[in-house]
Amino acid sequence: MASPMRIRAASKDGVTEVRVLMSHPMETGQRKDSSGNPIPAHHITELSAKHNDKVVLSAQFGPSVSTNPYLAFKFKGGASGDKLVVSWVDNKGESRTDEVQVS
Amino acid sequence: MKKILMLAPLALCAGAALAADLDAKVAEMMKTSFKANGIASLDRQVQDEIQKACSSPNDPDAATMKRLEEAQLATIQWPADGNYTGGDWKEGAKIAISGRGLTWTDASPDNNGGGCYNCHAMDPAEVSAGTIGPSLVGYAKLRGSSEEVVKYTWGKLWNAKAYNACSNMPRNGYGKILTEAQIRHVMAYLFDPASPVNK
Amino acid sequence: MRQKTIAAVLGAASVLATATAVTAQDLNFDEYRQMLADGNPAELFEMEGEELWRTARGPKNATLEQCDLGLGPGVVEGAAAQMPRYFADTGKVQDLESRLMTCMETLQGIPSAEVINGKFRQGERGKIASLVAYVVTHSNGKPIAVDLSHPKMKEMYAMGEKAFFYRAGAMDFSCASCHGEDGKRIRATSLPNITTAKCAAEGWGSWPAYRVSNSQFWTMQHRLWDCFRQQRTAEPIFASDVTIALSVFMAGKGNGGQAVWPGVKR
């Protein structure tokens, strides 16, 4: 199972800033292993972030996003204690969902 | 150190004994803390004369340096056919760029890179050039291709310690890091007017 | 440092070197590094390490919460900044990794041999790396404060300094070949001059680190192991004396400097 994300969500002056680190190899599919065999692509394809029940960001990633991806964004509103949920799926169908409270 | 010597000769004697003891302990540690792995055998931990003489912050005295350098100079194999620079500079560029070889993750002790760019600038277009050694940009354009320069360069590539016993530069030929043919390619990279080094 | 005028040829070379600047560009990565500092992926390892610290494991099914890193059982805050240190219970100078190995053996019953004979980023040695990420995070921003007063620490420091200058291997390198002068680079990578207090602190105080080039978290043991690999020596044994001695030398030299842990590196 995929490892947990590190999510930070902080609200200040009516704006919530979200920073997410995901644990994922983001393998491009273009590399070869030590025996010369191609390493299959393995990367996050889609991601969504929800504040309480509202989607505040959705994204699509390709293999050019760095290993252990980082994402930061801001949305209006959000208060301390609100729920923020981030989910991703990858091209192999694996997924991960984590949630934090806005601080 | 000299001041201590004048003020407290007794303490120095004790210190010298301790220093020798420490050196012995370190030499022992440099063996027992390591293990052989693949081509990286334990004999790599045993120092030769040069390595031993150049293992402190300061170089040995001038006479020792000279003696060491003369011994290293005698190890240099000069090209039998007098062909110093007739290699392919494009091959030389590949060798200069590659820092691979001779680690315990390398299966074979052959086909090594020269790792030149780790320490030297060569082609001015290559931004990622190290600075441990002097810049070699415009090598032959600036120095010319006289017999003296060509021979010195070959010798330096083969065994840098012949010219400075405690040089940071590996002994490419003597240490079997590069073959004679590879050194000739690197020579071409440095001397060929068509090489980007001389553009 | 080791500049010598030899043949007239080399004399000319050094003059010419200054006349032909490599590129006008100074390789300044401050902006790049600053952008990476926020959201260092080492945090993912830290999270794992914190969980491991609290998870009952091993034949003894115990957590590491009673592990004594030098400040008393279970005290993590500030512990890494004072390591390596002499531990009376083992009679040894230990760095963070070798101390964690001791705790895993005594508290959890996980044999040290599993770590020593293992591979980096795998098995129990991999778990130690995550634990390291967790422990060092609790010394982030603190001054490096290694106590060199014990005779065994003094001896380790002296041996570390000697080992630092010890040339060996297929390319005649010592640590000092790359880390003995100010302002040098390997390719585009700047090299700290470990013989100065300032740079020793920068070096010691920025590892362990997440390496962006291979997306791996490297402890100081891992860092030293790969330095030796590139030095073309034989393979250093995990937590062996040479690794501890070099660590004491670096940390001791850097005493008073600030630890920025975990770091993020190219």
Next chain:
Amino acid sequence: MNNQRRDALKAGGGLGVFGLLAAAGLIKPEMALAAWNKSAFDAKSMDAALAAIGAGKPADSADIQITAPDIAENGAVVPVGVVSNLPKTEYVAIMIEKNPSMLAASFEIPEGTMADVQTRVKMGQTSDVFAVVKADGKFYVAKKEVKVTLGGCGG
């Protein structure tokens, strides 16, 4: 801190993953239907990538700011941020001209979310980085060059 882990959703077989997420109420059903834009991520030219996201020939805009270093110490991780000051920005894409897969990431910006995203991308070599923005139905673009260097012993 690690209560996140306990909320982890275990993806099972059978249901598509996004279907599962939708069923779990974690994402909107609409999103489960929105497919990953394979043709855009597979595009081998900038024109093809732009066409695949429906951007055609976007107009240059000074209202898009790209935050990226002038020079990167390693191409495996290059921080890139995009801020769009164009009103009604609804979409942001980051493209790396000299990568085999040019489109790196795209973001749907719902109302209430600021057009201000940061991520990190791989760059095989020195290249222009493009930010393509859709605002009020029209596409705009800005670019910035990032130089990529090589470090280390290379062994």
